[in-house]
Amino acid sequence: MAHVSLKALEKIYPNGYHAVHGTDLEIQDGEFIVLVGPSGCGKSTLLRMIAGLEDITSGDLEIGDRWVNDLDPADRDIAMVFQNYALYPHMTVYNNMAYGLRNRKISKEDIDAAVRGAADMLNLNDYLDRRPSQLSGGQRQRVAMGRAIVREPALFLFDEPLSNLDAKLRNQMRIEIRNLQKKLGTTSVYVTHDQVEAMTMADRIVVLNAGQIEQIGTPAEIYHQPASVFVASFMGAPPMNMLEATLNGAGAIEVAGLGAIGALNSTPYSGPVKVGIRPEKVKLSNRQEGDNQPFIHEFTEELGAARLVHGRLGDMPFVVNLHQEDMIPEGALFASLPVETLHVFEADTGKRVAV
Amino acid sequence: MKRAAFTHPWMPVLLLIPQLTIIVFFFYWPAVEALRSSFYLQDPFGFGGTFVGLENYFTLFQNKEYLRISLFTVIFTLSVTFFSLAFGLVFAVKADKVLRGASTYKTMLMWVYAVAPPVAGLLGVSLFYQGHGLITQIFALFGYEFVVGVNYKDTAFAMIAVSIWKQVPINFIFFLSGLQSVPRSIREAAMIENGSPFNRFWTITFPLLAPTAFFLLITNITYSLFDTFGVIDVMLRSEPGNNPMTLTYKVYVDGFRGNELGGSSAQSVILMVLVLALTVFQFRLIERRIHYT
Numbered sequence: 001m002a003h004v005s006l007k008a009l010e011k012i013y014p015n016g017y018h019a020v021h022g023t024d025l026e027i028q029d030g031e032f033i034v035l036v037g038p039s040g041c042g043k044s045t046l047l048r049m050i051a052g053l054e055d056i057t058s059g060d061l062e063i064g065d066r067w068v069n070d071l072d073p074a075d076r077d078i079a080m081v082f083q084n085y086a087l088y089p090h091m092t093v094y095n096n097m098a099y100g101l102r103n104r105k106i107s108k109e110d111i112d113a114a115v116r117g118a119a120d121m122l123n124l125n126d127y128l129d130r131r132p133s134q135l136s137g138g139q140r141q142r143v144a145m146g147r148a149i150v151r152e153p154a155l156f157l158f159d160e161p162l163s164n165l166d167a168k169l170r171n172q173m174r175i176e177i178r179n180l181q182k183k184l185g186t187t188s189v190y191v192t193h194d195q196v197e198a199m200t201m202a203d204r205i206v207v208l209n210a211g212q213i214e215q216i217g218t219p220a221e222i223y224h225q226p227a228s229v230f231v232a233s234f235m236g237a238p239p240m241n242m243l244e245a246t247l248n249g250a251g252a253i254e255v256a257g258l259g260a261i262g263a264l265n266s267t268p269y270s271g272p273v274k275v276g277i278r279p280e281k282v283k284l285s286n287r288q289e290g291d292n293q294p295f296i297h298e299f300t301e302e303l304g305a306a307r308l309v310h311g312r313l314g315d316m317p318f319v320v321n322l323h324q325e326d327m328i329p330e331g332a333l334f335a336s337l338p339v340e341t342l343h344v345f346e347a348d349t350g351k352r353v354a355v
Numbered sequence: 356m357k358r359a360a361f362t363h364p365w366m367p368v369l370l371l372i373p374q375l376t377i378i379v380f381f382f383y384w385p386a387v388e389a390l391r392s393s394f395y396l397q398d399p400f401g402f403g404g405t406f407v408g409l410e411n412y413f414t415l416f417q418n419k420e421y422l423r424i425s426l427f428t429v430i431f432t433l434s435v436t437f438f439s440l441a442f443g444l445v446f447a448v449k450a451d452k453v454l455r456g457a458s459t460y461k462t463m464l465m466w467v468y469a470v471a472p473p474v475a476g477l478l479g480v481s482l483f484y485q486g487h488g489l490i491t492q493i494f495a496l497f498g499y500e501f502v503v504g505v506n507y508k509d510t511a512f513a514m515i516a517v518s519i520w521k522q523v524p525i526n527f528i529f530f531l532s533g534l535q536s537v538p539r540s541i542r543e544a545a546m547i548e549n550g551s552p553f554n555r556f557w558t559i560t561f562p563l564l565a566p567t568a569f570f571l572l573i574t575n576i577t578y579s580l581f582d583t584f585g586v587i588d589v590m591l592r593s594e595p596g597n598n599p600m601t602l603t604y605k606v607y608v609d610g611f612r613g614n615e616l617g618g619s620s621a622q623s624v625i626l627m628v629l630v631l632a633l634t635v636f637q638f639r640l641i642e643r644r645i646h647y648t
């Protein structure tokens with residue numbers, strides 16, 4: 001159990017590629033942190049720096065109260081779960097789990113108790129004598145988890161551990177991992193590019209983009225107060241609708257080609273902006289009133305519990321997420337964009353405009 | 356699965372004929388011929404022979420020189436196999452660490468492999484050359500006079516050294532590709548769980564190399580027994596005198612130099628049985644385990 005502290009961590013690969021830019025992050029004891037971002041944004045690099053598998057170019061890394069920059073991976077008191085499981089193919093499940101403990105000079109009895117305890121927790125009792133090649137993907141993932149938990153490390157690191165599993169198993173394992181972590185209370189850093197995993201598992205999400213932290217926050221904060229256009233568009237499916245607009249000093253928002261769509265009470269910023277609205281916040285009607293905007297309906301995706309109405313607002317693509325009971329009105333359609341649900345970002349920096 | 360069907364049953368037979376012809380004429384026929392003539396005492400001038408049953412074999416096993424050569428062959432095979440595997444592995448592990456330089460490293464070592472055995476033998480001999488050979492000179496520095504082709508031990512040393520030298524590159528290449536196919540994440544998982552690189556190598560990396568190592572073990576034994584003929588021949592220049600030689604070379608010396616076809620055939624039959632045993636052993640073990648996928 002430990003808190004983890006990243007101070008101005010930088011990573012420049014030997015080929016000169018600057019993969020991680022000055023990263024600051026304080027992880028509380030027992031917290032489940034998810035690093036999320038598109039492929040290539042530096043998630044694995046950051047995780048591997050914490051693990052000690054990549055050198056830290058500059059900055060400070062503390063696990064517990066130890067400065068660990070120069071410690072070997074084996075001395076950092078961590079356990080890592082890899083995307084392809086990385087089980088030792090020549091060892092049985094039992095030995096896979098026992099390997100790390102044996103190297104720590106722990107007594108045979110204690111090792112046996114630890115391995116059997118973990119196997120109990122993960123329903124692996126019947127497979128202890130098997131080789132990894134004789135297991136299904138889900139079982140291998142469990143063994144990888146088992147190998148991590150038997151060592152009772154101060155920190156769990158996960159690098160996209162579920163992305164090799166099919167969708168159903170992924171949902172199941174997601175819940176299992178989260179429950180297990182809650183039970184054990186071990187501080188965890190979990191890397192994924194899957195926003196559903198990020199939203200459902202995290203205590204706090206760290207959104208990364210091109211080696212930089214875009215935002216750190218609880219899933220609700222990330223979803224409801226995205227700090228930038230990037231976060232707003234990355235998190236959420238279907239993604240947030242974005243409209244090009246201008247914000248004047250009085251707070252009025254004027255969308256290019258549409259006209260005024262509402263006004264903020266006050267604004268510290270004026271100029272070109274991007275205005276975002278979540279598809280589920282939009283209301284459709286066939287009456288033109290207030291700042292309603294004409295919506296050109298193109299096609300509908302039926303999702304069962306909801307339906308996605310695709311179309312255009314002016315010449316910009318626009319999606320509305322309707323609840324299953326809400327019918328699409330007949331005739332000409334108008335979209336209302338409640339001003340309190342709008343997200344306004346500066347057009348050039350992409351930063352959220354504080355309102 | 357899609358199957359290509361032949362329209363006529365004789366078509367596959369026809370296609371196999373060239374291969375079968377080669378096998379029959381160059382492998383089975385000589386083997387059968389060797390077996391047959393091992394039961395005969397050949398007339399030295401080539402006018403037929405007398406059937407003597409197993410006597411050629413009995414003579415062999417009572418022959419002190421044959422037993423001495425067998426012993427040398429065992430020592431020779433073990434040393435060549437062990438050291439060429441060991442050097443190949445050590446170089447491969449080092450090369451694997453500095454992957455960037457590996458391609459030039461690989462090419463450089465492959466050159467040696469591209470050198471034909473008699474040439475390797477010649478080069479090796481030149482290293483051990485009387486007077487100005489590099490290794491002879493090094494020994495001379497320590498006050499030891501190294502004479503290949505005269506002193507039994509010196510010749511044995513040179514034969515073994517040159518044979519190892521020739522076989523290291525192929526072992527290196529196989530071990531290196533074996534090492535590079537160990538998934539990176541497995542090594543990393545081990546790095547997190549085990550702080551000792553030495554212990555990691557023997558508990559994780561080497562077991563994963565076991566299939567490669569086993570394959571190479573068999574290949575190297577076969578090499579030591581048979582493919583070192585060229586190296587030995589260049590060193591002895593067909594005049595063994597009281598120098599060491601291997602069983603394979605002895606077959607040649609007795610059969611072609613000594614015109615003693617019966618005894619020589621018996622010797623080659625013994626070698627054939629040895630290879631057969633080795634092959635059976637190899638297939639048995641491969642069937643049993645050593646692969647993990």
Ligand SMILES: Nc1ncnc2c1ncn2[C@@H]1O[C@H](COP(=O)(O)OP(=O)(O)O)[C@@H](O)[C@H]1O
Nearest residue numbers: 013015017019038039040041042043044045046
């Ligand atoms: N060993 C390396 N040398 C140079 N560049 C690398 C190396 N490893 C990763 N990169 C680059 O660093 C960036 C971040 O990689 P990574 O952390 O693996 O991304 P992610 O896990 O978010 O998909 C990528 O652009 C990748 O190409």
Ligand SMILES: [Mg+2]
Nearest residue numbers: 043044045160
């Ligand atoms: Mg990655």
